[in-house]
Amino acid sequence: MFYVNVADILKQRRPDTKKASGYYPRKSPADTDPLVENQEGKVTVKTERGSGLFSPQSSTLHHEYELYRQLSPSQGVPSVYWHGHHRFKRGHACGWRYYLVLERLGPTLHHAVQVRLGRPRLASSGLFFSLEEIADIGKQMVSTLKFIHRKNFIHGDVQPRKIVYDLSFKRMLLIGFGATQDLEPLPRLPAGAESSIVFSSRFHQQGDALSRRDDMESLGYVLVFLFRGQLPWQAHGMAADSxxxxxxxxxxxxxxxxxxxxxEYMNSVKALASDQIPDYDNLSRMLGLLAS
Incomplete structure (x- = not known):
């Protein structure tokens, strides 16, 4: 059995992808000892830099880790392996770096769209994603959001950068729980845990408390984005008010x-009251019709 300090994880990964090879947790999730076990396999490492006094509870990654522990393993949420910290000093600067270790993830939908933007569109249809692909992604995400909502959480930041493929490219996973909130009561989130304005719902952008309908509306915008390659308000660097x-x-x-x-999906979602539980099965059925 071989152990390494968690700081060495970053020496093993490619700087552009933040992927690390061969590390799994040695101890229980409650342990903060920065040691992980080297095994056959690969993981994804997410990092966050802190400064000043050590305060793991103020880290967005700490917030995410606690949520992953409650939500995974499940069909649409990746497995979480470890969360820890490491003190660094570089010249006169010093601080803390926090780590979150997840199962190895594939590319995000955002990355997939960027790749397809550089290629000719699909023959005859003019689509970035086929209707079958959009239907499958939509149905999987409705199922995942249903599971998360039943756990009394609102994801709060459904967007293409937070939806990833697994390594089989058959299963879609929802990540990025930094902006996630309890349905009731609403917690105070760590600083910097903000959702994307481009894909957020109208109500959330207006400053209303998050509700289930916000996740479902954001998913609708994601699916339009997959169909066209961009949303109407992504052009020309529009301001938030616009x-x-x-x-x-x-x-x-x-x-x-x-x-x-x-x-039909978007009309149904926009008609929901803030405290109303969506009819997930009917919404999934609507999206399934995209492939018919």
Missing amino acids: ILSMKSSIATENLCSGLQPLC
Whole structure:
């Protein structure tokens, strides 16, 4: 059995992907000893730099780790292996670096779209993703959000950068729980835990408390993004107020032009009350019609 200090993880990974090879946790999740076990296999390491006094509870990664522990393993949430910290000193600068170790993940949907933007669109359809792919991704995410909501959490930041493929490219996983909140009562989140304005719901962008409908509306925007390669308000670097104005004024039929089942999905989601539980099975059925 071979052990390494957690700081050495970063020496093993490729700087551009933040992936590490061959590390799994040696101790229970409650332990903070920065040692991990070298095994056959690979993991994903997420890091966060802190400064000043050591305060793991103020780390966004600590918040995420506690949520992963409660949610995984499940169909749409990756397994979490370890969370810890390491003190660093570089010249006159010093501070803390926090680590979150997850199962090895594939590329994000954002990355997949960027790759396809550089290639000719799919023949005859003009799509970035096929309707079958969009339907499958949508149905998997509805199922995952249903599971998370039943655990009394709101993800709060559903966007293409937070949806990843597993290594088989068949299973979609939801990550990035830094902005996740309890349904009730609402906790105070660590500083910097903010969701994407581009994909956030109208109500959340207005400052309303997060609810289930916000996750479902954000998912709808993600699926439109997969169909067209961008959302209408992503052009020209629009300001937050302009984005909110366009979200509120654009007709669903125009936003989802050519995607009638998705149009029905968005109309159903937008009609939800803040405390209403979505009909997940019916929403999944609507998205399934994209492939028919």
